[in-house]
Amino acid sequence: MNEATAYVPDKVWQWDKENGGKFANINRPIAGSTHDKELPVGKHPMQLYSLGTPNGVKVTILLEELLALGHSGAEYDAWLIKIGDGDQFGSGFVEANPNSKIPALMDHSGAKPVRVFESGAILLHLAEKFDALLPDDPGKRPECLSWLFWQMGSAPYLGGGFGHFYAYAPFKIEYSINRYAMEVKRQLDVLDRHLADNQYMCGDDYTIADIAIWPWYGAVVLNRVYGAAEYLDAGSYKHLGRWTREIDERKAVKRGRMVNRTSGPLEEQLRERHDAADFETKTQDKIEASKS
Numbered sequence: 333m334n335e336a337t338a339y340v341p342d343k344v345w346q347w348d349k350e351n352g353g354k355f356a357n358i359n360r361p362i363a364g365s366t367h368d369k370e371l372p373v374g375k376h377p378m379q380l381y382s383l384g385t386p387n388g389v390k391v392t393i394l395l396e397e398l399l400a401l402g403h404s405g406a407e408y409d410a411w412l413i414k415i416g417d418g419d420q421f422g423s424g425f426v427e428a429n430p431n432s433k434i435p436a437l438m439d440h441s442g443a444k445p446v447r448v449f450e451s452g453a454i455l456l457h458l459a460e461k462f463d464a465l466l467p468d469d470p471g472k473r474p475e476c477l478s479w480l481f482w483q484m485g486s487a488p489y490l491g492g493g494f495g496h497f498y499a500y501a502p503f504k505i506e507y508s509i510n511r512y513a514m515e516v517k518r519q520l521d522v523l524d525r526h527l528a529d530n531q532y533m534c535g536d537d538y539t540i541a542d543i544a545i546w547p548w549y550g551a552v553v554l555n556r557v558y559g560a561a562e563y564l565d566a567g568s569y570k571h572l573g574r575w576t577r578e579i580d581e582r583k584a585v586k587r588g589r590m591v592n593r594t595s596g597p598l599e600e601q602l603r604e605r606h607d608a609a610d611f612e613t614k615t616q617d618k619i620e621a622s623k624s
């Protein structure tokens with residue numbers, strides 16, 4: 333009998349703060365703020381509070397794509413929210429997102445700032461605002477929205493399910509890893525079959541559906557999350573691989589991936605972005621910034 337099968341749940345669940353899991357220090361069963369902290373506000377219409385995780389990267393890729401298309405209204409400040417330090421529980425952040433998760437956007441372009449949280453809602457808000465990367469054609473728009481919402485519903489099985497039990501749980505539980513590996517492989521096959529007949533998720537045009545899906549599923553294929561490409565035999569999904577590599581080459585994707593990133597090679601990190609010129613920040617300055 334292993335630890336997993338020996339476990340008998342209490343009659344009423346109790347909060348065990350030291351559960352040994354990677355995120356035990358920040359996970360809590362209570363919503364709301366833990367401390368007072370205002371959010372900084374920069375000079376641009378869009379104020380993003382985020383971190384360079386797949387959910388955060390969706391938004392920075394879209395903002396960089398919009399800027400590349402000439403939408404100057406998409407200029408943004410990207411502020412770093414260190415979720416490992418509990419910044420998502422600061423009072424200002426909770427006002428921007430009562431769910432205490434990155435990314436959160438404050439859109440200052442109107443008379444009053446409006447908050448947008450949930451990465452899918454942020455992508456839709458920005459695509460509609462700039463009338464870009466989302467088809468207007470009523471024959472195509474539902475397909476794009478379907479794949480956008482597919483990602484929102486599916487990725488938690490990949491991240492919170494598979495990734496957590498494969499890479500982060502304090503011990504390996506065969507049942508959990510099997511269950512989520514099976515589901516993730518099914519999802520990879522869904523994408524692979526669809527991309528066999530379509531250049532992008534919604535046909536011939538690159539849209540917010542690609543921008544939502546790529547940071548998660550492309551990262552699996554490129555072995556950038558969980559070190560699980562071999563385990564999931566990700567290389568066998570040929571059409572998904574073709575699409576992944578094509579999107580990886582986009583300039584806006586390379587820029588978006590750098591923003592609010594705090595891990596990996598320093599030349600691929602831009603902890604905060606307040607100006608397009610910030611991408612040219614010298615490595616020495618990044619070393620200094622990484623100390624703070």
Ligand SMILES: N[C@@H](CCC(=O)N[C@@H](CS)C(=O)NCC(=O)O)C(=O)O
Binds near residue numbers: 385415435
């Ligand atoms: N469905 C949300 C998920 C956001 C999410 O899970 N964010 C994670 C980082 S990728 C987070 O902020 N975690 C902090 C925490 O759970 O306390 C979205 O797509 O915006």
